Amino acid sequence: xxxxxxxxxxxxxxxxxxxxxxxxxxxxxxxxxxxxxxxxxxxxxxxxxxxxxxxxxxxxxxxxxxxxxxxxxxxxxxxxxxxxxxxxxxxxxxxxxxxxxxxxxxxxxxxxxxxxxxxxxxxxxxxxxxxxxxxxxxxxxxxxxxxxxxxxxxxxxxxxxxxxxxxxxxxxxxxxxxxxxxxxxxxxxxxxxxxxxxxxxxxxxxxxxxxxxxxxxxxxxxxxxxxxxxxxxxxxxxxxxxxxxxxx
Amino acid sequence: xxxxxxxxxxxxxxxxxxxxxxxxxxxxxxxxxxxxxxxxxxxxxxxxxxxxxxxxxxxxxxxxxxxxxxxxxxxxxxxxxxxxxxxxxxxxxxxxxxxxxxxxxxxxxxxxxxxxxxxxxxxxxxxxxxxxxxxxxxxxxxxxxxxxxxxxxxxxxxxxxxxxxxxxxxxxxxxxxxxxxxxxxxxxxxxxxxxxxxxxxxxxxxxxxxxxxxxxxxxxxxxxxxxxxxxxxxxxxxxxxxxxxxxxxxxxxxxxxxxxxxxxxxxxxxxxxxxxxxxxxxxxxxxxxxxxxxxxxxxxxxxxxxxxxxxxxxxxxxxxxxxxxxxxxxxxxxxxxxxxxxxxxxxxxxxxxxxxxxxxxxxxxxxxxxxxxxxxxxxxxxxxxxxxxxxxxxxxxxxxxxxxxxxxxxxxxxxxxxxxxxxxxxxxxxxxxxxxxxxxxxxxxxxxxxxxxxxxxxxxxxx
Ligand code: SF4
Numbered sequence: 001x002x003x004x005x006x007x008x009x010x011x012x013x014x015x016x017x018x019x020x021x022x023x024x025x026x027x028x029x030x031x032x033x034x035x036x037x038x039x040x041x042x043x044x045x046x047x048x049x050x051x052x053x054x055x056x057x058x059x060x061x062x063x064x065x066x067x068x069x070x071x072x073x074x075x076x077x078x079x080x081x082x083x084x085x086x087x088x089x090x091x092x093x094x095x096x097x098x099x100x101x102x103x104x105x106x107x108x109x110x111x112x113x114x115x116x117x118x119x120x121x122x123x124x125x126x127x128x129x130x131x132x133x134x135x136x137x138x139x140x141x142x143x144x145x146x147x148x149x150x151x152x153x154x155x156x157x158x159x160x161x162x163x164x165x166x167x168x169x170x171x172x173x174x175x176x177x178x179x180x181x182x183x184x185x186x187x188x189x190x191x192x193x194x195x196x197x198x199x200x201x202x203x204x205x206x207x208x209x210x211x212x213x214x215x216x217x218x219x220x221x222x223x224x225x226x227x228x229x230x231x232x233x234x235x236x237x238x239x240x241x242x243x244x245x246x247x248x
Numbered sequence: 249x250x251x252x253x254x255x256x257x258x259x260x261x262x263x264x265x266x267x268x269x270x271x272x273x274x275x276x277x278x279x280x281x282x283x284x285x286x287x288x289x290x291x292x293x294x295x296x297x298x299x300x301x302x303x304x305x306x307x308x309x310x311x312x313x314x315x316x317x318x319x320x321x322x323x324x325x326x327x328x329x330x331x332x333x334x335x336x337x338x339x340x341x342x343x344x345x346x347x348x349x350x351x352x353x354x355x356x357x358x359x360x361x362x363x364x365x366x367x368x369x370x371x372x373x374x375x376x377x378x379x380x381x382x383x384x385x386x387x388x389x390x391x392x393x394x395x396x397x398x399x400x401x402x403x404x405x406x407x408x409x410x411x412x413x414x415x416x417x418x419x420x421x422x423x424x425x426x427x428x429x430x431x432x433x434x435x436x437x438x439x440x441x442x443x444x445x446x447x448x449x450x451x452x453x454x455x456x457x458x459x460x461x462x463x464x465x466x467x468x469x470x471x472x473x474x475x476x477x478x479x480x481x482x483x484x485x486x487x488x489x490x491x492x493x494x495x496x497x498x499x500x501x502x503x504x505x506x507x508x509x510x511x512x513x514x515x516x517x518x519x520x521x522x523x524x525x526x527x528x529x530x531x532x533x534x535x536x537x538x539x540x541x542x543x544x545x546x547x548x549x550x551x552x553x554x555x556x557x558x559x560x561x562x563x564x565x566x567x568x569x570x571x572x573x574x575x576x577x578x579x580x581x582x583x584x585x586x587x588x589x590x591x592x593x594x595x596x597x598x599x600x601x602x603x604x605x606x607x608x609x610x611x612x613x614x615x616x617x618x619x620x621x622x623x624x625x626x627x628x629x630x631x632x633x634x635x636x637x638x639x640x641x642x643x644x645x646x647x648x649x650x651x652x653x654x655x656x657x658x659x660x661x662x663x664x665x666x667x668x669x670x671x672x673x674x675x676x677x678x679x680x681x682x683x684x685x686x687x688x689x690x691x692x693x694x695x696x697x698x699x700x701x702x703x704x705x706x707x708x709x710x711x
Contacts, residue, residue, distance in 0.1 A: 013695075019700035
């Protein structure tokens with residue numbers, strides 16, 4: 001299986017360590033993974049604002065770069081959700097349809113496709129609060145959600161993190177509450193967004209978290225910004241970094 | 249809604265104001281979150297909860313897909329029981345019918361239980377202009393009426409007010425101790441001042457939670473019993489109901505009664521579930537079936553399922569944005585997630601901001617007892633608003649520029665390198681200015697030395 005690695009624009013520009021951990025982790029797990037150069041973005045920022053036609057060039061570029069892979073992996077739930085459910089600013093050729101049907105969020109790929117559960121190189125001796133992004137939770141269904149009475153509770157990220165030595169988890173009081181990032185919402189509605197982020201990190205801090213871990217860097221970027229502004233000593237880390245063996 | 253030209257709603261601005269008042273904000277968020285948690289508790293007590301949601305959704309979709317037949321069946325049943333049925337195409341027709349009925353019966357005073365439809369029709373100010381004295385009998389609605397403010401929530405209309413606010417409003421309008429903020433005292437004070445108005449009223453009005461086609465029954469669910477008094481004390485009972493309130497059979501009612509109050513307040517059932525099937529001896533009962541934009545919405549492929557709504561308010565209680573911005577910030581009769589997908593159907597220009605007052609987190613969709621895909625409809629409205637040229641000009645331009653930059657690897661490289669450079673080099677005062685919405689509330693990320701792409705290129709070269 002030839003896998004294409006797609007790195008979201010904000011990770012490429014501001015959090016390269018998340019991209020590096022993702023790539024290294026996939027390689028460690030024996031995946032034949034290729035990172036096509038010249039990547040930009042998936043089109044989500046424009047499409048989420050209703051500007052479909054403005055997204056067409058970006059989507060077309062993405063489709064060109066990732067045509068021909070058996071699967072595409074991306075460490076971002078909202079980008080994957082966009083490509084899977086909403087990438088319709090470009091003609092729906094057989095190639096585009098194949099791409100949309102075979103794009104995976106990283107946790108999903110590790111959990112469902114590779115069935116990876118053991119990460120013998122990984123050890124993270126810290127108290128951690130897990131943040132599932134709303135898209136991971138309610139659109140990709142990476143874990144049970146509190147609004148729905150699921151018969152068998154489950155959590156894909158927890159299944160993976162169970163393979164990490166020394167890690168301990170804390171429970172915030174509102175684990176499913178949105179952190180308020182929401183793409184351009186964070187700027188258009190900055191007051192509400194900032195407050196939601198602040199309350200989110202305070203909830204984790206009160207629960208005793210040293211780190212907030214998430215599969216979504218965009219939420220982490222926002223929460224980190226809120227925590228720093230408030231002077232909270234919380235640290236933020238992507239799940240790929242922990243699974244790839246980061247110690248801190 | 250009236251045809252007046254209104255300024256577009258500025259949700260972000262109103263929300264920013266709302267959150268500066270910490271006491272109100274904390275109370276509002278906590279109170280509604282408690283309702284959400286109580287709702288969760290009720291859900292856990294009903295093992296077939298998801299089945300009920302599926303059933304409720306299917307019954308509503310079925311009914312909406314055959315609405316004309318069910319409406320006619322309902323009308324025939326109602327008439328057979330001595331009820332007079334009226335049809336109103338829009339708010340103006342509705343209000344005119346109400347006024348005509350009141351005048352024909354020489355009625356000058358009207359007591360009314362909670363009805364969002366009459367808010368939608370702006371009926372109260374209309375009737376007052378025509379010399380009718382209208383009294384709200386639901387406690388929350390009464391508070392809002394006395395304060396001359398719209399309801400901020402469809403189930404708990406004055407949830408944004410502290411008890412101290414209520415005491416102040418009462419003291420100003422119906423007397424009472426402005427410093428006594430005891431809940432029982434306040435409720436009692438409202439009751440004793442409202443009851444005589446009910447006893448003397450010439451006419452009573454209720455809304456409807458459900459209209460049963462099979463039996464012609466109007467079903468009203470309340471917790472205060474005020475609907476029963478409004479309906480049964482005066483000689484004239486007028487029911488105002490949207491055409492989407494239909495359900496086919498009496499047997500279907502059980503599904504909805506089981507989910508309505510559990511979703512709304514987290515209580516197993518409302519205190520009163522009243523069935524009105526005909527006038528009392530010597531009295532009249534009228535039902536006004538109102539369209540007011542509903543049949544148009546029924547024809548909109550992406551939005552017709554919003555008509556399934558049973559107005560439980562669960563989507564508002566769970567919405568993290570609603571809880572932190574207050575219902576009045578939506579500038580509309582319907583607020584919160586359901587409001588954000590209904591209001592643009594009436595006036596897309598005026599309500600263009602509402603579908604953007606969301607992070608698309610989807611909690612609304614997951615709590616909705618009739619499974620309306622609210623967050624997907626928010627997304628769909630964004631497209632319609634953007635394509636209709638209703639985005640703020642600055643944002644539309646930004647999106648076009650972003651689209652062009654992100655379609656080109658070269659422009660993308662230049663732009664992101666410049667952004668990293670700016671964050672690294674620019675003085676704080678320049679970076680965190682008034683125009684930087686991000687920086688008002690958060691720190692920017694620390695820019696790395698190189699991008700992932702640059703790292704990867706370097707690594708590849710090194711072999
Ligand atoms: S949209 Fe659903 S959750 Fe919201 S008020 Fe209507 S029925 Fe209740």
